[in-house]
Amino acid sequence: MRTPYALVRRWTIVPLFLVAIAFVAFSLPPYLTFDPARSRVPVGGAFRAYYPLLVAHVVFGSMALLTACLQIWPWLRSRYPDVHRRTGRIYVFAGVVPAGAIGLVLGALTPFGPVIRASNVVLAVVWLVVTITGYRAGRQYRLADHRRWMIRSVVLTLSIITNRIWAVVWVIVLVPQLQTTFGGNEALMIQTIAGLSGWLGWVLPLLVTEWCLDARRAPTPAVAVTT
């Protein structure tokens, strides 16, 4: 009989999957129309390739988000390791690598100010490095390393969702302060919300992940010192 822990481990993926599907169902459709007027990001700047790159980023990012959920599903991993390997390649090469490389360019060009610009560029680089390191560890059958790096990678992929949650929090907190803290400057307020949400969206989950990974390492046995 399965223990409650095993059941929880097996099925916690369900709410995560539902959230990821809801996110993609909300985010992706406007970009599939290829109509710049339906973009949720201002796309009228001097860089003409901005909009096509944004569409490509959203498509590859959606692929990364959906396959990330499959990769961390313990049941799928243990029951169908071949599927895990195949969807893993899709996650890396049709998800993170193209979405991250394009995210790096878009991040450097963001219209939302310097604080989120720094966050996007650093996040894109960390996302790419962590994912490729995890992929290489998997190819070399260093499975404990593969697992740790891929957990970090998936946490960074999911940070697109935590980022949006922080944005809602900061909108609620800061919009009433438009006339006071921001002296009526709406652009400054939007940049502040974007910057705070960007950094908190990925740095906090990554810190918590590091803490959990450390806590799960086997403790070094205490050595009794005798004289």
Ligand code: HEM
């Ligand atoms: C984790 C690394 C990522 C980075 C660095 C990144 C970066 C960016 C940047 C720079 C933009 C343009 C808007 C702006 O200037 O802020 C953008 C837009 C967007 N990204 Fe990403 N992104 C990442 C991951 C993802 C993932 C995994 C998805 C999943 C679907 C995604 C979905 C989107 C969407 C939908 C937009 C358009 C804005 C909207 O409609 O809300 N991104 N991203």
